[in-house]
Structure formats: C-alpha cells, structure tokens
Amino acid sequence: MKVLHVITGLDMGGAAQQLRLLLRRLPAPCEVVTLTGPGPVAEGIEADGTPVTHLATTGPHDLTTLPRLTGLIRAGGYDLVHTHLYRACVYGRVAARMAGVRTVVATEHSLGDAVIEGRRLTRGVRGLYRATERLGAATVAVSDTVAARLRRWGVPEERIHVVPNGIEAHRFGFDPAARALVRTRLGLPLDAFVVGGVGRLVPGKRFDVLVRAVTQLPGVHLLLAGEGPEREMLRRMAEQFGSGDRIHLLGVRDGAIDTGGGGQTGDAGPDIPGLLSAIDVFVSPSPEEAFGLAVLEALASGLHVLYGSCPAVDELPADQAPGARRFSLGVHELATSLRELRREGPARLPVPPVVRRYDIARSAEALMAVYEQALATARAHRRTPVPAPAPPERAHPAGVVSLPDPARAPAPPSFSNR
Numbered sequence: 001m002k003v004l005h006v007i008t009g010l011d012m013g014g015a016a017q018q019l020r021l022l023l024r025r026l027p028a029p030c031e032v033v034t035l036t037g038p039g040p041v042a043e044g045i046e047a048d049g050t051p052v053t054h055l056a057t058t059g060p061h062d063l064t065t066l067p068r069l070t071g072l073i074r075a076g077g078y079d080l081v082h083t084h085l086y087r088a089c090v091y092g093r094v095a096a097r098m099a100g101v102r103t104v105v106a107t108e109h110s111l112g113d114a115v116i117e118g119r120r121l122t123r124g125v126r127g128l129y130r131a132t133e134r135l136g137a138a139t140v141a142v143s144d145t146v147a148a149r150l151r152r153w154g155v156p157e158e159r160i161h162v163v164p165n166g167i168e169a170h171r172f173g174f175d176p177a178a179r180a181l182v183r184t185r186l187g188l189p190l191d192a193f194v195v196g197g198v199g200r201l202v203p204g205k206r207f208d209v210l211v212r213a214v215t216q217l218p219g220v221h222l223l224l225a226g227e228g229p230e231r232e233m234l235r236r237m238a239e240q241f242g243s244g245d246r247i248h249l250l251g252v253r254d255g256a257i258d259t260g261g262g263g264q265t266g267d268a269g270p271d272i273p274g275l276l277s278a279i280d281v282f283v284s285p286s287p288e289e290a291f292g293l294a295v296l297e298a299l300a301s302g303l304h305v306l307y308g309s310c311p312a313v314d315e316l317p318a319d320q321a322p323g324a325r326r327f328s329l330g331v332h333e334l335a336t337s338l339r340e341l342r343r344e345g346p347a348r349l350p351v352p353p354v355v356r357r358y359d360i361a362r363s364a365e366a367l368m369a370v371y372e373q374a375l376a377t378a379r380a381h382r383r384t385p386v387p388a389p390a391p392p393e394r395a396h397p398a399g400v401v402s403l404p405d406p407a408r409a410p411a412p413p414s415f416s417n418r
Contacts, residue, residue, distance in 0.1 A: 001028045004078040006092035008085035011039035015109040025364035073099035093135040107140040112288040137374040142291045143311035166360030172300035182270040182278035196279035198294045201228030206285040213334040215241035225253040276301035302348035320354040
C-alpha cells in the first residue's frame, strides 16, 4: 500500500504536527504534498525520512494547483490518497479522481459549528465541501463531536470513521530541571505564579480573554506560545493595562514531536514541553475546538487546566480528567478561577487516564484499519460487474432520473466563498 498525504500547509499547526506523528508510525510507504509554505514541520518530516513536495500554491484562487496535483498523483502510482484540511481536501479529492485513484480518505481536523479552520462557514464553502466529499471513500473525524457535525452536514454514516488525535505522552512529563531553566532564561521569579496558553493567535481562540484576566492579577505572569494576526493587538492590550512586563508572547514553539531536545530551551525560548513544566496552570479559552490537543498535552504534564472547549475531555466521564475544568469564557470568571488556584498553590497532579487513552500509536493503528477497509471496498466494487442499461424502449420516461456520472470529475473548485 503506497499512500500520498495532501495537506494545505506544514507550518506549526496542530494538523501538521499530527501528520508528522502519524507518519512515524504508519506501516506503509508514504509521501507528502503540501499546497502552501512548507515550514518547519515539512523539514521535520523530511528529516524523518518521508519525501515532501511543495506545490507552491499562491492562494485559494490558484487553479493551476489542480492539474499539477493531478499529474503528481498519476505519476506516483499511489494506492490511496489521504487529504488533510479544507483546501487540500477539496483539491485532493478532485485531483485523485482525475488521476484514476478511487480510494481517497480525508481527515476533518477542525470543523466547527460555524467555522472550519478558523474561517466562517458560508453556504458556498459548505456546498463545495459536500460536493467533493462524495468523491471520497471515507471521512475521518478526530472526535465524536466532529462526527456529529459531519452527519448534520449530510455525510453518510457509513463513510464517517472516528480516529482521535494522539500524543506522545512521555514528551510532556513534568521536568523540574526544565522548569527552573525556562524560568531563569525568561527572567521569571522561581516562585512566581505562571499561567500558560498555546495556540494560533486568531480571534476564534479568544486569547484576549486570557490576557485580560491575567492583567487583573498582580504578580501573575502569562506565557503564551503561538503566532497569528492578533499578536500585536494582544501586546498592545497588555501594555494598555500596565502588564506588558508580565505578558510574554513567545511566538511559535515546537514540542509535539520528540526531537531529542529534552524539553529544554534554546536561544529562541522554550519548546512546548519546557513551557508546560515552567507554568502552574494551563488555560485554553477557545469556545469551539474539534479535539483539544493542547489541553491533552497540558494534562500529560500534570497541570490544572481551565478550558472553553475540549471534545477529547468532554466526551469522556469526568473521572478521566479530574484536573480539567470548563469555564464560560468570562474574563471575571477566569480571573476568579486563577486567583483561587493561586491561593491553593496547585501542586502537580498525577497524569490522568484521558492521556493514556489518546496515544498516537493507537491512532495510527485505527487509521490503518480505515485504509484497509477503504481499499477492500474499492476492490470489491471493481470486481462487481456493472449491469447493462435497459433498452431505451423499456425505459419509462416518467421514471428517468438524471444522475451524475461517477467516472467524470467535477469542474475545478473555486474558493471565492472562503
């Protein structure tokens, strides 16, 4: 089985990191195509031994992507194409069909009720997604929550498979030495109460709520790892409230992959395991998540966690993650909760059962089962003879229904509604 993974981009996003983790464990030869800027995750994937091709797509309206991707798939001799993220799913399904590959699996990493990958779900986006989804063999949801959303969209039940995201839990274990080192290098008092957050700095993640809450807590520091268009706004907000010296915007951090760094810091600052060891409480203020990887990583570090949305936790009994608590995204509520935790002096917690449940090796095993089922179904369809059409004189005009030709690929997609 030879597999091609097609992904929109390979920067430091959760989907890109998850793909790299899976590639290390999938027992099948794989190659990767990224539509846009490859970024550091692409470098890591290549360092792991998996080839990466960059199509250099210039934007959502660059329709030259489709013939180039089609030619690449046709030349590669792939048995299965696996797409990740909205734009790659739309282009990849169409290109695979045009190249003659009938077995396409797509993973839906970030479908919300009103947004997909942080973008508003317009009627055009939804229609294009559903039209191209019909060209696939299976759609993988990273949580039961995402699976339910796909059903509401009209994706047939038999094509939906739940394969949760996974982590390398050992990477995030609490390290007292890393805690002291990170705090020293960032100039934080060793006894300071430090809050942490990780994610893309975009409006939907609501890191403004976290920044405002910390500004109300004198002496409390915030380490916020991530990059995005709201970074400058968050910096100005911190300065406006006189807390610029306590709000530390760290930029993009690595850490979902074991690169041998041991959770230590470099000249650019701490990686994610080091950051998690350095903080006392983790906050994920996003009101809508497809899974909640950052929360899971924080729980693996034994942290108390306050979150707005995390299907990975919410879909399980409460005793699976006793250190995680949901809040309703109010600044006052969050500040009050942080103040209470500071007063209690939160010690590290035992790693909860939820962490063991979401092991990346189990995710890779479940994904291989989806691949095998999709390929078996495709082989069965090829062996099934197609009945000859009824002679024209026997077809009743009133019963004639015009159906799309499944062998004909649709017109190139347009992303004007994104």
